[in-house]
Amino acid sequence: MNGLDTADSAFDEFGRYGDISVNLSDDHVAVVEIHRPPHNFFDLELIDGLVAAFGDLDAEDGCRASVLCAEGKNFCAGAQFGSGGRGGEITATNADGSPRHLYDAAFDLFSKRKPVVGAVQGAAVGGGLGVACFPDFRVAAPEARFTANFARLGFHHGFGLTVTLPMLVGHQRAMELLYTGRRVKGDEAVEIGLADKLVPLEGLRSAAYDLACEIAGSAPLAVESIRNTMRGHLADAIKAATDNEKVEQDRLRTTNDWREGVSAMNERRTPNFTRS
Template structure:
């Protein structure tokens, strides 16, 4: 059953006890503050729906979310974080609102989750991935500092050492490795992705809803506050790095599809 949508770029549909919140910015679902706000609004509206016990976060197109909006039309194969638009305090405030929502979320990751898109995926309780999925915190490759709360969410899932590996190198992680390290919780063929996400959501929905929310509140206690503190610091670091030659070189190299020549200036 479709419900009133918070945005034409975010749809909400309720089927039984499960709601699907879907992003509609294909092919890569680059985000901005409006898109993140619409997702947060949808989550909080669904918290108030007594019949909704679990949410599936999904995306239309080839990528789950390939980072922040570039402000123009990206090239067809462009899947890179747009660092000039990260560090937005309003965007991060909406991300924190997502973290404050009460209903469990299963993300269905069909393709790239890159930069801030990785941060978006990690706000969910669980992630189901297709073999086509890949995950990367590519900020350091752009001369930039990571954002969207990855300071908190990434080591919470994969541990400090693996988080440092991903943050320092910016390397891409294929779905099989993501499953092994804990970035995703299930790996299924692309044509089974939504069904598997629904299966996981249905298992949650079959438990007592008040108990599930109580357990989730306990297990995620302080996470939204930690997210806010982390993004405050991430923004400070992003602000000064944005003024460096390395940042400018990283952005140029990304646009020109070449290896950057960083100078530590």
């Protein structure tokens, strides 16, 4: 890990959740790391792994705060559309036979109780931006790129960005980012509130860990109580938002513009949208 070595004796392996590792330190801080380098594309399995990891940490008295980070070039490049890679599976079946959608997992993720600091390097794109907006705070490297690229794909945004993005940058700025799909680098992300600290890449994880340690130094019951007051509404708001986001995504996925957007992305060219 850049600037933070979980092999150090101060850390104990807490568990493995598919492509996610969790290490818990003597400082009461857990490091939750995604291991799908270089781009860390997501799918339902990955998000369910995060749900399980943070759920277990909620039940662990030795954990008071967490760092969410990712191995490789990019924090999370969203879902991988097209053939040849993981990241597209967004539905599954629960043990009782009922359907489970990626956004059911998003609701579960936002239901967790303990504070999280994100360490964002490289791209946080599309649904990956939604994952980056899950933590309470984001520490970003200058090389970070936050992108709500959905409209450039002929698609509707998802993963609760209807709620989280305006909460961070304001309604007008959120609309601009969603309409244009433009990239926001680390320095601008801090300026507009999308990130909280800008740190050189080599010190990114150490800075995120230090912030988590500061939080862990406060009274844990008080922090959880304050967090519930400040963020306890988010899970229900995410559920309402993702219900609508899913409907709009399903509708737009049938359009020619969606097919053109995905083709243009895979072919690295400018899309030619036709309003059809």
